Amino acid sequence: xxxxxxxxxxxxxxxxxxxxxxxxxxxxxxxxxxxxxxxxxxxxxxxxxxxxxxxxxxxxxxxxxxxxxxxxxxxxxxxxxxxxxxxxxxxxxxxxxxxxxxxxxxxxxxxxxxxxxxxxxxxxxxxxxxxxxxxxxxxxxxxxxxxxxxxxxxxxxxxxxxxxxxxxxxxxxxxxxxxxxxxxxxxxxxxxxxxxxxxxxxxxxxxxxxxxxxxxxxxxxxxxxxxxxxxxxxxxxxxxxxxxxxxxxxxxxxxxxxxxxxxxxxxxxxxxxxxxxxxxxxxxxxxxxxxxxxxxxxxxxxxxxxxxxxxxxxxxxxxxxxxxxxxxxxxxxxxxxxxxxxxxxxxxxxxxxxxxxxxxxxxxxxxxxxxxxx
Amino acid sequence: xxxxxxxxxxxxxxxxxxxxxxxxxxxxxxxxxxxxxxxxxxxxxxxxxxxxxxxxxxxxxxxxxxxxxxxxxxxxxxxxxxxxxxxxxxxxxxxxxxxxxxxxxxxxxxxxxxxxxxxxxxxxxxxxxxxxxxxxxxxxxxxxxxxxxxxxxxxxxxxxxxxxxxxxxxxxxxxxxxxxxxxxxxxxxxxxxxxxxxxxxxxxxxxxxxxxxxxxxxxxxxxxxxxxxxxxxxxxxxxxxxxxxxxxxxxxxxxxxxxxxxxxxxxxxxxxxxxxxxxxxxxxxxxxxxxxxxxxxxxxxxxxxxxxxxxxxxxxxxxxxxxxxxxxxxxxxxxxxxxxxxxxxxxxxxxxxxxxxxxxxxxxxxxxxxxxxxxxxxxxxxxxxxxxxxxxxxxxxxxxxxxxxxxxxxxxxxxxxxxxxxxxxxxxxxxxxxxxxxxxxxxxxxxxxxxxxxxxxxxxxxxxxxxxxxxxxxxxxxxxxxxxxxxxxxxxxxxxxxxxxxxxxxxxxx
Numbered sequence: 064x065x066x067x068x069x070x071x072x073x074x075x076x077x078x079x080x081x082x083x084x085x086x087x088x089x090x091x092x093x094x095x096x097x098x099x100x101x102x103x104x105x106x107x108x109x110x111x112x113x114x115x116x117x118x119x120x121x122x123x124x125x126x127x128x129x130x131x132x133x134x135x136x137x138x139x140x141x142x143x144x145x146x147x148x149x150x151x152x153x154x155x156x157x158x159x160x161x162x163x164x165x166x167x168x169x170x171x172x173x174x175x176x177x178x179x180x181x182x183x184x185x186x187x188x189x190x191x192x193x194x195x196x197x198x199x200x201x202x203x204x205x206x207x208x209x210x211x212x213x214x215x216x217x218x219x220x221x222x223x224x225x226x227x228x229x230x231x232x233x234x235x236x237x238x239x240x241x242x243x244x245x246x247x248x249x250x251x252x253x254x255x256x257x258x259x260x261x262x263x264x265x266x267x268x269x270x271x272x273x274x275x276x277x278x279x280x281x282x283x284x285x286x287x288x289x290x291x292x293x294x295x296x297x298x299x300x301x302x303x304x305x306x307x308x309x310x311x312x313x314x315x316x317x318x319x320x321x322x323x324x325x326x327x328x329x330x331x332x333x334x335x336x337x338x339x340x341x342x343x344x345x346x347x348x349x350x351x352x353x354x355x356x357x358x359x360x361x362x363x364x365x366x367x368x369x370x371x372x373x374x375x376x377x378x379x380x381x382x383x384x385x386x387x388x389x390x391x392x393x394x395x396x397x398x399x400x401x402x403x404x405x406x407x408x409x410x411x412x413x414x415x416x417x418x419x420x421x422x423x424x425x426x427x428x429x430x431x432x433x434x435x436x437x
Numbered sequence: 438x439x440x441x442x443x444x445x446x447x448x449x450x451x452x453x454x455x456x457x458x459x460x461x462x463x464x465x466x467x468x469x470x471x472x473x474x475x476x477x478x479x480x481x482x483x484x485x486x487x488x489x490x491x492x493x494x495x496x497x498x499x500x501x502x503x504x505x506x507x508x509x510x511x512x513x514x515x516x517x518x519x520x521x522x523x524x525x526x527x528x529x530x531x532x533x534x535x536x537x538x539x540x541x542x543x544x545x546x547x548x549x550x551x552x553x554x555x556x557x558x559x560x561x562x563x564x565x566x567x568x569x570x571x572x573x574x575x576x577x578x579x580x581x582x583x584x585x586x587x588x589x590x591x592x593x594x595x596x597x598x599x600x601x602x603x604x605x606x607x608x609x610x611x612x613x614x615x616x617x618x619x620x621x622x623x624x625x626x627x628x629x630x631x632x633x634x635x636x637x638x639x640x641x642x643x644x645x646x647x648x649x650x651x652x653x654x655x656x657x658x659x660x661x662x663x664x665x666x667x668x669x670x671x672x673x674x675x676x677x678x679x680x681x682x683x684x685x686x687x688x689x690x691x692x693x694x695x696x697x698x699x700x701x702x703x704x705x706x707x708x709x710x711x712x713x714x715x716x717x718x719x720x721x722x723x724x725x726x727x728x729x730x731x732x733x734x735x736x737x738x739x740x741x742x743x744x745x746x747x748x749x750x751x752x753x754x755x756x757x758x759x760x761x762x763x764x765x766x767x768x769x770x771x772x773x774x775x776x777x778x779x780x781x782x783x784x785x786x787x788x789x790x791x792x793x794x795x796x797x798x799x800x801x802x803x804x805x806x807x808x809x810x811x812x813x814x815x816x817x818x819x820x821x822x823x824x825x826x827x828x829x830x831x832x833x834x835x836x837x838x839x840x841x842x843x844x845x846x847x848x849x850x851x852x853x854x855x856x857x858x859x860x861x862x863x864x865x866x867x868x869x870x871x872x873x874x875x876x877x878x879x880x881x882x883x884x885x886x887x888x889x890x891x892x893x894x895x896x897x898x899x900x901x902x903x904x905x906x907x908x909x910x911x912x913x914x915x916x917x918x919x920x921x922x923x924x925x926x927x928x929x930x931x932x933x934x935x936x937x938x939x940x941x942x943x944x945x946x947x
Contacts, residue, residue, distance in 0.1 A: 194801075196796065197796075223803070223804075253803065253804075254805060255803070255804045255805060397829055398637075398638045399635055399636065399637045399638050399829075402637055402638070403637070409637040409638050409641050410641050410917070410933050411929070413638065413641075413932070413933050413936045414928075414929045414932040414933045414936070416936075417896075417932040417933075417935055417936055418892075418928075418932060420900070421892070421895050421896065421899060421900075427942075429787070429793060429794050429827070430787075430793075430794030430795060430796075430827050430829045431638055431794075431827045431829065431939075432796075432829075
């Protein structure tokens with residue numbers, strides 16, 4: 064069914080793809096069915112009202128917006144500025160279009176891409192809440208790093224919190240990572256991630272189904288989640304509260320037949336309600352990266368050796384330093400608590416912690432919390 | 438007939454002798470007061486006229502001229518009423534001129550001749566004593582305040598008639614006897630550091646601040662205890678000497694905030710102005726110059742809660758007095774100097790929603806919002822704050838615990854010891870505490886050994902410490918060493934000092 068087209072035809076055709084892809088008054092699924100019916104967006108463009116009506120896919124409203132002159136003119140303009148932008152435009156029929164994505168119920172017709180999509184790579188999504196705890200942030204980073212070390216590409220949404228940490232973890236390991244945005248790919252959102260976005264483009268790709276220039280509006284984000292799960296073999300939810308957006312990604316993953324992994328959390332923590340419920344409902348528990356790699360049939364020899372490694376590193380420290388470092392094994396602790404639990408005066412503890420910080424063992428968090436460096 | 442009565446004016450926080458010259462001569466009846474008086478002084482004419490008449494004397498129907506010498510200094514307030522009335526009585530022959538030569542008069546008159554309390558009695562009493570005056574006639578309510586000057590005979594008077602009678606020897610003089618035991622306003626008799634459970638880190642930091650006179654910034658979420666901690670700082674400051682107490686009382690007396698019946702402010706003041714305060718309110722000034730909050734907090738604590746809410750102008754105005762310990766206000770006629778040697782304690786939320794320092798996830802601010810909020814704090818004022826204290830809320834279990842907590846008294850003993858070490862070290866220099874160390878003195882008093890220098894270098898290179906932290910760290914390290922009674926600064930002192938510079942570190946750039 065693929066339309067084998069020459070390069071020139073492609074370019075001239077591109078306009079129609081972009082037009083149909085960026086049409087706002089309908090759902091991606093409806094657009095996909097239009098494409099299937101007419102075979103080519105150019106034919107949709109040219110179709111008469113009667114033909115559109117005959118397809119049985121169009122409401123009156125949709126027909127009028129398909130025929131709308133203004134939208135068509137706007138597309139012309141957008142197309143011209145697109146040609147100048149360095150974005151790569153990948154249409155549904157292109158070979159570069161991710162194969163996995165092609166088979167979901169409502170694939171985006173066009174993907175705008177900066178960076179490079181590798182067709183053969185194994186992708187796993189690592190997503191979670193924007194307002195995460197230290198535990199969630201750490202786990203996201205560690206899992207992403209270890210996935211990347213095993214050659215898996217980490218997909219996420221570049222949002223604050225878990226998503227950003229996932230990208231950072233993959234980059235730290237020198238691996239590939241893909242960010243799926245809910246706005247145009249010329250926009251860094253959230254703005255503090257501009258630098259991160261540059262790095263992702265160099266070591267992977269930033270993709271979006273929205274035209275460059277699209278503002279990050281709220282209702283775009285749930286829709287982009289279907290792409291996150293759509294291009295991945297599995298989705299890992301690291302931390303999600305009761306109503307986290309990452310649970311939408313998990314729902315899409317189930318719909319699309321992807322693996323769903325969840326990192327267990329403290330049952331009292333409202334930041335982990337969502338992930339714990341996923342586990343109860345059958346998601347695969349992730350206690351180390353091996354749990355994900357097993358499902359992907361990637362060979363590995365990893366076990367959860369985290370706490371063992373940390374403990375052995377601490378054996379080399381002096382007595383008081385060791386007491387303090389051991390108190391930090393289970394996550395960040397406040398200075399006052401360290402001092403009380405270790406029986407060391409607060410000024411002494413503070414002094415020791417700075418020395419541990421200088422030697423790279425611990426790091427200080429806002430609010431005089433301290434934790435071990437991984 | 439001519440007469441001369443002595444009264445007192447206030448310039449800055451000191452009194453100066455004002456001679457009230459009264460001349461009654463033949464001519465068209467009239468009553469003029471010359472000598473640069475303000476509105477209150479000009480209105481004294483009406484009060485004096487009625488008071489004299491209603492006290493049973495005949496107000497002379499002649500030309501009356503009152504001159505207040507020195508005539509080139511602007512005189513303010515209603516405290517000259519009594520002296521002017523006495524001048525008229527003396528000129529009219531109701532009282533003997535020779536009897537009042539060694540006396541000073543201060544007080545406001547009511548229309549029926551009663552004498553009302555006035556502001557600034559203490560500086561007047563001090564001025565009287567310094568100028569060899571033996572008797573001070575003043576309103577009853579002010580007597581206790583003046584009685585602090587022991588060598589002076591304080592004569593409280595109720596009304597004009599009584600005053601004249603005392604001078605004429607018709608009734609016996611009642612000197613004011615200080616009943617004693619009247620302590621100054623105790624700003625903190627009900628608070629103690631023993632009330633604060635947990636917060637060991639913050640308490641330690643405040644002890645360091647108190648020991649070295651360091652200005653300090655507390656950051657923490659709403660309700661975490663910043664204000665509670667700040668209110669307790671005066672309780673650990675060393676007690677005031679008599680000279681210090683006298684100076685503070687003078688300022689409070691001039692500002693008119695001395696509670697009735699209080700002779701001497703002998704506890705360190707704690708001032709916490711609301712953040713809507715103007716720059717004038719904070720540092721002093723106004724068309725009728727008054728000491729500002731920073732002067733009222735002289736030798737005590739000035740606490741600015743919600744620091745970012747204060748107007749930029751007000752905070753900028755604080756910079757110079759914080760550095761110099763005095764604030765000079767220039768007016769056309771005179772320039773006044775108020776002392777302003779205070780420990781500045783500021784409190785602020787770490788971000789707009791306030792919860793950035795609590796466990797992650799609670800704060801709803803974006804990183805950019807946090808940066809914007811902190812940018813409000815930064816700048817020259819931040820450069821004058823030696824310690825940054827992060828305060829986090831106490832867990833309920835700590836509130837419940839009955840673990841013994843150190844009382845303010847115990848902490849104060851240590852603070853006093855540390856202050857003494859500093860006073861001795863800086864004897865002969867113009868400074869009295871580590872917070873006043875100038876960069877030129879660092880090589881002498883804050884020498885670092887090789888180990889310390891390498892730690893400091895590491896900190897600057899690896900923790901992303903900004904350069905302005907350097908001198909602050911040295912000063913605070915000096916104080917911590919003093920608290921430890923150590924002549925040299927050791928690594929443990931230095932590292933603790935470094936930990937009090939949170940805002941200069943990358944920790945905050947998440």
